Amino acid sequence: MRIFHGDFYEVTDEGEGQPVVSFQSLKREKGLEQRSFFGRKFLLESGFRAICVKSARNCWYQLPEFDGALDAIRGALGEERPITYGASMGGFAAWFFAHELNAQRFIAFSPQFHLDPAQTPFETRWRQHVAFIERNATWRPLPGGRPSGVVCHDPSFEPDEAHARLIAERTDCTMNNYTGHGHNVLRHFRNAGTLKEEMTAVLMG
Secondary structure: OEEEEOOOEEEEEEOOOOEEEEEOOOOOOOOHHHOOOOOHHHHHHOOOEEEEEEEOOOOOOOOOOHHHHHHHHHHHHOOOOOEEEEEOHHHHHHHHOOOOOOOOEEEEEOOOOOOOOOOOOOOOOOHHHHHHHHHHOOOOOOOOOOOEEEEEEOOOOHHHHHHHHHHHHHOEEEEEEOOOOOOOHHHHHHHHOOHHHHHHHHHHO
């Protein structure tokens, strides 16, 4: 069931069980119709309630319209406490909005701490997306609270390690280190044929 649809964001709510709010990661394609939800099939097949968010642009969930999406998610959850979940841009959202969504914990694969150059001057990989955000939005301030969660990343890949260290300063997170896998840790699992097993283990805690 679709619970929010705007120009830039779409949210669906399907299934039963422990709710997981999944955030779409960085995509080459532009437009909601061209993009898919992150982890939707896996979550539903694994017995989770899948509240899935996708974005028409690589905007790190910074555009003002996302406030409406957050309201829709909170309304759908009621008193239930979800797990927030994502990779890269979606991993950023998983930790960044965990407190706002009253999440019991977040799971973030290769996340960013922030893309605001004032917060992460070392980050230069996505300058074109930063320019789009700064033309269309004001950077969201760092969240309050101190959510619990897991950061899964390659500590030997310096940009991701720098982001992970900053996230660790503001959260009660544990680090699952996957040395040598680079930014796309999930691709390594997929190529090894262990993606479902690894994701299930992390989600089940």
